[in-house]
Amino acid sequence: MAKTQTKAGGAAKALLATAVALLAATAADARSACEYVPIHRILASAGGVYNLADGRQLKARKVSVGGCSTMPALPTGLAYPDTNSNYTVMSHESDACITGTGRDGSTPTYAGFQAIVIESNGFKFSADLVLEDIDAQPVDDPTQGWRETMSSLAMADGAVVRPTMTTKPGSLVAVQPFRVPRASLQEVGFPSSDDLLISGAAYSSWTETKNCPFMNDPTGQCKAFVSYPDPVDRLLIIYAITQKSANDPNAAAFFSEVTLACGCQCAEKPGASQMTVPVEGSAGTCKKVPSKSPAYNCDFMGKFWCETAETTRWEMTGSRSACASVPSTIQVPVSSYTPTSQFGKLPEP
Numbered sequence: 001m002a003k004t005q006t007k008a009g010g011a012a013k014a015l016l017a018t019a020v021a022l023l024a025a026t027a028a029d030a031r032s033a034c035e036y037v038p039i040h041r042i043l044a045s046a047g048g049v050y051n052l053a054d055g056r057q058l059k060a061r062k063v064s065v066g067g068c069s070t071m072p073a074l075p076t077g078l079a080y081p082d083t084n085s086n087y088t089v090m091s092h093e094s095d096a097c098i099t100g101t102g103r104d105g106s107t108p109t110y111a112g113f114q115a116i117v118i119e120s121n122g123f124k125f126s127a128d129l130v131l132e133d134i135d136a137q138p139v140d141d142p143t144q145g146w147r148e149t150m151s152s153l154a155m156a157d158g159a160v161v162r163p164t165m166t167t168k169p170g171s172l173v174a175v176q177p178f179r180v181p182r183a184s185l186q187e188v189g190f191p192s193s194d195d196l197l198i199s200g201a202a203y204s205s206w207t208e209t210k211n212c213p214f215m216n217d218p219t220g221q222c223k224a225f226v227s228y229p230d231p232v233d234r235l236l237i238i239y240a241i242t243q244k245s246a247n248d249p250n251a252a253a254f255f256s257e258v259t260l261a262c263g264c265q266c267a268e269k270p271g272a273s274q275m276t277v278p279v280e281g282s283a284g285t286c287k288k289v290p291s292k293s294p295a296y297n298c299d300f301m302g303k304f305w306c307e308t309a310e311t312t313r314w315e316m317t318g319s320r321s322a323c324a325s326v327p328s329t330i331q332v333p334v335s336s337y338t339p340t341s342q343f344g345k346l347p348e349p
């Protein structure tokens with residue numbers, strides 16, 4: 001994990017913590033998504049390293065964990081239906097991919113699964129993605145067909161980060177707990193001293209067995225929505241089945257492009273800055289005070305990565321201390337930015 005991530009210095013870190021806290025308090029909901037990448041494009045790029053338009057680099061790899069193999073005709077990582085698509089396939093073709101359904105009260109376990117791991121080169125990113133086509137083999141007896149499950153987990157500086165994972169009302173998919181054994185986490189480069197309990201999205205209806213049509217699921221019956229509002233530097237996507245089929249050894253699901261907030265490499269603005277604040281008890285008037293937190297500018301030499309956030313600020317309107325609130329765009333540091341030239345050249349964990 002630490003191989004691609006250089007630690008920021010103590011002072012820079014403290015500063016960053018303050019700035020990130022500020023972001024959480026003021027602008028977390030204002031982040032705007034402007035970069036996105038279909039993961040098949042990262043997997044297909046030279047050396048597995050992909051350059052985003054803003055200069056940041058991501059890499060991705062596929063892992064067959066615990067002997068869970070993929071379907072040769074529709075392998076994990078493939079663009080579907082073609083390379084212009086945002087969708088990336090995940091598929092299985094082996095009994096090693098079965099987690100159990102949990103219907104008997106036990107906790108289903110992602111011991112064997114198909115995995116895609118995405119890593120960033122020296123920065124953290126907030127991310128959103130959609131897990132799609134999590135469905136079931138259309139058979140009369142729901143206990144006799146394959147049933148799919150997908151999940152996601154992330155890390156930031158070596159610590160596990162759990163996403164929010166939601167489904168639409170009326171969905172055939174439910175979010176439920178799954179165990180992930182320590183040894184399986186090890187295989188995907190998620191070091192953990194214990195097994196983890198994580199949330200997974202699994203086909204949940206025992207009355208209906210629906211093979212959702214891919215890209216024609218407008219009500220989201222077979223989808224799960226994954227969001228990491230707090231920045232991460234390693235992202236894992238999991239695919240498995242909860243139950244074996246009596247007669248069909250393979251199945252496939254898909255996940256969408258990963259969207260990243262937009263931003264720039266940035267640095268603290270030099271010099272002490274001032275801010276305009278309203279005068280208490282005197283509506284429509286402001287005063288200038290020294291700014292409590294530093295402001296940041298896009299700067300290609302900067303040591304931070306900033307996300308662009310919409311906010312409002314107070315501005316003097318000219319006459320005496322009169323002021324008004326105006327919309328404003330600010331750069332908010334969300335992580336250090338310390339890319340390494342060795343990215344993509346290091347052996348995988």
Ligand SMILES: *[C@@H]1O[C@H](CO)[C@@H](O)[C@H](O)[C@H]1NC(C)=O
Binds near residue numbers: 036086
């Ligand atoms: C892929 O996703 C992006 C961002 O969500 C969207 O703007 C674009 O239209 C999508 N492309 C296709 C081919 O669906």
